[in-house]
Amino acid sequence: MFRPSWIEIDRAAIAHNVTEIKRRIPQELMAVVKANAYGHGAVEVANIALDNGATMLGVALLEEAIELREAGITAPILVMEAQFPEQAGVAAAHNVILSVFSADWLEEAKRYLNDRPLTVHVKVDTGMGRLGLRTRDELDALLAAADGHFVIDGIYTHFATADEPDSELYFDQQERFAQLMEGLYSRFRYIHTSNSAGAIRMAGEDVPYNLVRVGIAIYGLYPSAEMASSYSFLRPAFTLKSKLMQVKRLEAGQTISYGATYTTAGDEWIGTVPVGYADGWIRKASGFHVDVDGVRCPIVGRVCMDRFMIKLPHEFPVGTIITLIGGPVAIDELAAHLQTINYEVVCQLTSRLPRHYV
Numbered sequence: 001m002f003r004p005s006w007i008e009i010d011r012a013a014i015a016h017n018v019t020e021i022k023r024r025i026p027q028e029l030m031a032v033v034k035a036n037a038y039g040h041g042a043v044e045v046a047n048i049a050l051d052n053g054a055t056m057l058g059v060a061l062l063e064e065a066i067e068l069r070e071a072g073i074t075a076p077i078l079v080m081e082a083q084f085p086e087q088a089g090v091a092a093a094h095n096v097i098l099s100v101f102s103a104d105w106l107e108e109a110k111r112y113l114n115d116r117p118l119t120v121h122v123k124v125d126t127g128m129g130r131l132g133l134r135t136r137d138e139l140d141a142l143l144a145a146a147d148g149h150f151v152i153d154g155i156y157t158h159f160a161t162a163d164e165p166d167s168e169l170y171f172d173q174q175e176r177f178a179q180l181m182e183g184l185y186s187r188f189r190y191i192h193t194s195n196s197a198g199a200i201r202m203a204g205e206d207v208p209y210n211l212v213r214v215g216i217a218i219y220g221l222y223p224s225a226e227m228a229s230s231y232s233f234l235r236p237a238f239t240l241k242s243k244l245m246q247v248k249r250l251e252a253g254q255t256i257s258y259g260a261t262y263t264t265a266g267d268e269w270i271g272t273v274p275v276g277y278a279d280g281w282i283r284k285a286s287g288f289h290v291d292v293d294g295v296r297c298p299i300v301g302r303v304c305m306d307r308f309m310i311k312l313p314h315e316f317p318v319g320t321i322i323t324l325i326g327g328p329v330a331i332d333e334l335a336a337h338l339q340t341i342n343y344e345v346v347c348q349l350t351s352r353l354p355r356h357y358v
């Protein structure tokens, strides 16, 4: 790679986070590495997680599961997004677990299984309103349809509001899941409900679940501002850096970037940073700031496709390292500026930015 902009992933931070989660939570740990491990690199993160106590991996797409298999990873992998029945044979051939929620799906999928059983987890919708079956009748029909073609190894649901301490829905969902599961706990090897927020919250509680699905916390980020203010055992692993490309002194009254939305008030030192919206450093980042050698410098004018400008307090040498995310520039602060959540920030930075592992 020639470009002077890169993402640094701190392996030790990921190992620390996985170890800390394992220490607090007695359940088995599924490391969620969908979307290229939230931008951190799926194969790298999967290996670190498995080396530090995770026993399963979770992804969204069948392609993501196959990428891990092709990298030599043999741990169980659950695909959490729904697949069409036509994909059942490919999943079985790669020894990948699919999520299922209707008897009809199983009937249809049988046609695509060449005598190789497919392992599945049943997805239950207890209030997310997304994927999953909702009634005991649907569940009973699904279990009856398995007849030797499928290994029904797990059952799970997903919380909509586990990151909100005062949410009633979180408890309603647990209650609905418990009703559906009555008399069935021994039928499944894995019973799981919790994402990072749920897992962190229920640490130490006596619950009838034996697996947690943890994504964002592995990366050292908290699922919500409320949780970030209540816990402090995680370490962020993600840093985005670049280097000053050009530094120039402009007199008063000069405009910066498209639309000429910024005008220098007096003599100003302006630096150009080679990262832009084509990297996922979106135009909404205009008005935010970056760190230059311990100094917080405002982004002036609009972010362009491949670069943006900052106002420097004084001259800095070309090549000075800029921190866009990480260290003094908290990702949650950037997420707030962009009116989004840390999840979206790490997912939206594209593969145009090389990932370096340190």
Ligand SMILES: *Cc1c(COP(=O)(O)O)cnc(C)c1O
Pocket: 032, 034, 080, 158, 194, 195, 196, 197, 213, 214, 215, 216, 217, 223
């Ligand atoms: C993405 C995902 C998770 C992980 O959520 P985090 O909040 O990142 O821990 C868990 N379960 C399901 C079903 C998911 O889609």
